[in-house]
Amino acid sequence: xxxxxxxxxxxxxxxxxxxxxxxxxxxxxxxxxxxxxxxxxxxxxxxxxxxxxxxxxxxxxxxxxxxxxxxxxxxxxxxxxxxxxxxxxxxxxxxxxxxxxxxxxxxxxxxxxxxxxxxxxxxxxxxxxxxxxxxxxxxxxxxxxxxxxxxxxxxxxxxxxxxxxxxxxxxxxxxxxxxxxxxxxxxxxxxxxxxxxxxxxxxxxxxxxxxxxxxxxxxxxxxxxxxxxxxxxxxxxxxxxxxxxxxxxxxxxxxxxxxxxxxxxxxxxxxxxxxxxxxxxxxxxxxxxxxxxxxxxxxxxxxxxxxxxxxxxxxxxxxxxxxxxxxxxxxxxxxxxxxxxxxxxxxxxxxxxxxxxxxxxxxxxxxxxxxxxxxxxxxxxxxxxxxx
Numbered sequence: 307x308x309x310x311x312x313x314x315x316x317x318x319x320x321x322x323x324x325x326x327x328x329x330x331x332x333x334x335x336x337x338x339x340x341x342x343x344x345x346x347x348x349x350x351x352x353x354x355x356x357x358x359x360x361x362x363x364x365x366x367x368x369x370x371x372x373x374x375x376x377x378x379x380x381x382x383x384x385x386x387x388x389x390x391x392x393x394x395x396x397x398x399x400x401x402x403x404x405x406x407x408x409x410x411x412x413x414x415x416x417x418x419x420x421x422x423x424x425x426x427x428x429x430x431x432x433x434x435x436x437x438x439x440x441x442x443x444x445x446x447x448x449x450x451x452x453x454x455x456x457x458x459x460x461x462x463x464x465x466x467x468x469x470x471x472x473x474x475x476x477x478x479x480x481x482x483x484x485x486x487x488x489x490x491x492x493x494x495x496x497x498x499x500x501x502x503x504x505x506x507x508x509x510x511x512x513x514x515x516x517x518x519x520x521x522x523x524x525x526x527x528x529x530x531x532x533x534x535x536x537x538x539x540x541x542x543x544x545x546x547x548x549x550x551x552x553x554x555x556x557x558x559x560x561x562x563x564x565x566x567x568x569x570x571x572x573x574x575x576x577x578x579x580x581x582x583x584x585x586x587x588x589x590x591x592x593x594x595x596x597x598x599x600x601x602x603x604x605x606x607x608x609x610x611x612x613x614x615x616x617x618x619x620x621x622x623x624x625x626x627x628x629x630x631x632x633x634x635x636x637x638x639x640x641x642x643x644x645x646x647x648x649x650x651x652x653x654x655x656x657x658x659x660x661x662x663x664x665x666x667x668x669x670x671x672x673x674x675x676x677x678x679x680x681x682x683x684x685x686x687x688x689x690x691x692x693x694x
Contacts, residue, residue, distance in 0.1 A: 349690025
């Protein structure tokens with residue numbers, strides 16, 4: 307109950323301060339943070355049955371589309387990024403993608419890229435778009451309304467077309483890391499390490515959910531996009547020392563477990579490979595442990611991303627041990643998860659550390675207060691984000 311109260315308190319403060327529940331405030335929307343916030347509101351609705359939490363989740367979806375689906379207020383352009391009519395944009399709010407919500411405008415064509423400044427400049431990130439696809443998918447499943455999954459599918463279509471390309475020298479498709487607000491040009495053309503995997507698993511999630519809604523347009527099938535991602539993922543090593551990246555890998559692994567359980571997808575080999583890379587990642591992270599540094603040298607939201615992911619280890623163990631017949635390699639998976647289980651309790655250390663008021667008073671927490679608070683709330687009540 308204490309965790310529910312803590313999560314509820316955090317979400318109430320966030321909803322007020324960002325202009326979601328307080329209509330006198332200008333909405334302050336940021337796509338990554340808001341994707342997790344939608345899932346948190348849905349989880350609170352499941353835990354408490356309070357209709358207010360569901361309505362806040364739905365209102366947040368609408369506010370994100372009305373804000374980040376349109377051009378910036380300081381831009382020479384106005385209206386929806388998609389350039390569709392107002393009527394069509396209301397029906398298809400994700401057709402142009404969604405802005406990140408950074409404080410500064412994107413860099414202009416011909417500008418020299420300032421890598422440090424780029425972190426504060428707007429545009430579109432693929433890994434933020436997949437988080438929003440996931441949030442829409444969660445809303446669709448919790449409300450039994452296919453429209454939200456349709457918007458997620460439409461976003462997947464437009465994002466895949468914009469972010470993937472075939473190199474001029476030939477070979478498999480690749481991805482760019484950051485696109486312009488209107489998706490017309492790359493802003494950072496290197497490929498995010500986990501973007502293909504994130505895309506593949508999210509697409510599988512949307513595609514399988516779509517089978518439960520017979521009225522969704524058939525042309526929104528992601529079969530071709532999934533095939534592209536399978537090729538891009540082939541032979542990749544997903545290991546990383548980045549705490550947020552490791553948390554993402556764990557969340558992706560748990561999604562695979564659930565997709566295998568619910569839809570009997572043939573993904574057990576990919577799951578085993580992913581678990582091996584996660585073990586290597588966690589071992590490297592612990593060897594170069596950053597968790598003993600003073601708070602001012604740490605980024606809470608990245609650590610909390612790891613904490614969220616660590617919650618999946620016991621959940622995966624229970625699923626596979628209970629339904630081992632679903633896995634051709636159940637023994638290997640159980641063995642690998644047993645190795646990962648020694649890292650499980652780190653999530654409690656991270657959560658307790660950042661629940662301390664003195665650690666929340668430092669500059670690095672306050673500078674990223676929205677994302678830090680939301681990631682903390684998610685780690686305290688993770689099923690809204692983790693459960694399919």
